[in-house]
Amino acid sequence: MVRHFETRRGTFRAVDGVDVEMAPGTITALLGPSGSGKTTLLRLIAGLEAPDQGRVFFDDDDITAYEVQDRDLGFVFQGYALFKHMTVADNITFGPRMRKMEMDMQAKVNELLELTDLPGLGGRFPPQLSGGQRQRVAVARALACNPRLMLLDEPFGALDPIVRKSLRHGLRDIVRRVGVTTIIVTHDQEEAWDIADQVVIFNRGRIEQRGTPKEVGQAPASPFVMNFVGDVNHVPASCQFVRKVGFHTDKPFVMCRPSDYEVHTTFEGVEGAAAATVHDKANVGKLVRYYLRFDDGVDIDIAVSRRVDEQQYDMEVGQRVLVGIQPSRMMGFDYSELDASASVV
Structure with missing residues (x-):
């Protein structure tokens, strides 16, 4: 849950009095035009930026003052940010190794490769993979530390439309099976409608509307939403x-x-x-x-x-x-x- 977040960038208000609540195990899509505040909110939740005011809660835990590494979350960046000199397996276990987590690393790699439909690719390097395969490795790496929350910033932006559609369905299935609460940032309405349980429409740092894709599509709350959606x-x-x-x-x-x-x-x-x-x-x-x-x-x-x-x-x-x-x-x-x-x- 995010309560009354505000932050400024120079003379512009990037996020203005935002409140967002996400049910456990669901996917929430933050949707809006470029510069609307959706990526800034994601970075605030992740701890990559500090709010001027407002709080972040995981269940009843106030994690606003927590460092990034202590927030128990997984992050899939827009460009995936895989280490090219590491194998797929080493990329996946990077987080657990840095945190010195006690787990069977090889078993975890095998489990996540199966989950993301990448069996047998643990020994390859990122440049040897397709764009879709790299995206799935990034998701596997984000899940390796068993996060309470997974954040994805425009994860399908660099892929062609056919691959994007296939991966959207795959990601939705993965989230359902693992049960991890997920927030995805996108400017693509079709993407949000295809994958999300809840859609939050942003404009000028504020929330214009939130609801299920069906609710937002059938009953837009403002001219901006109606014009932006469809x-x-x-x-x-x-x-x-x-x-x-x-x-x-x-x-x-x-x-x-x-x-x-x-x-x-x-x-x-x-x-x-x-x-x-x-x-x-x-x-x-x-x-x-x-x-x-x-x-x-x-x-x-x-x-x-x-x-x-x-x-x-x-x-x-x-x-x-x-x-x-x-x-x-x-x-x-x-x-x-x-x-x-x-x-x-």
Whole structure:
């Protein structure tokens, strides 16, 4: 648990009154744009930086004044920080050896190599491994001292998308099997949604929202969260579309998710929708993206899978359609509410 953490860097407030609680054995993702304070919070928890105020608790133990080596945690750095001149086995046992822990080192290496799907690779050196294998060695090393808490800072950032997805699932399984409480820092929403039990959204050193991925995705607490999490369209609050669907706000703009649109290719019996023309259509990988223009010149876009397009849309450029949405799925905003710049003290 982190209670009311604050820290400053020069004239900027990096973390401002943050409180985070993590249930044992769960994965918490700290998600936000660059400079939002998530990595700073991780370093504060690890003891790599000192807070101006606030406390850190492991269960009921106040560890705020503990040195890094006394905090009983494992750390996976963004670049993995493996020792190139050491074998995989020696990298894994580096922590226990430095702490002079009494354990069967070879048995521990074998256990962790099996756990991380690296059997038989203990004698290799890091340069002989793939990026994904090095990442798993870093996780094994972090677990070697049996930590109460594991911290991961952008652990998948240097890997290609296919490898990243596979390793995310592998890491989630490892955490479940070992039962270690884990905090992962990421700016990748898909990564957070794929792996975490709890998501904490950061902006300008403050927490905008926390909850399960489903809670944050379905009920964003602020315009910043809705804009940051998932695709959105921005339209003027005075436009024809907003008026037709019956949404009211005193803000100058409205955002909504394309996935919430109701697009009708027939006009009969449809109410609470605005007329639009299919302005353009593009094939984007596995998706089909439609660009729709309302009669007042306001544009929106919607992307659907090829299968959904074939079954439900299959629209042509120039085709007339009706677009509706539930007003509860819209949010009024001002662009100042989307500001992600550092908070000045």
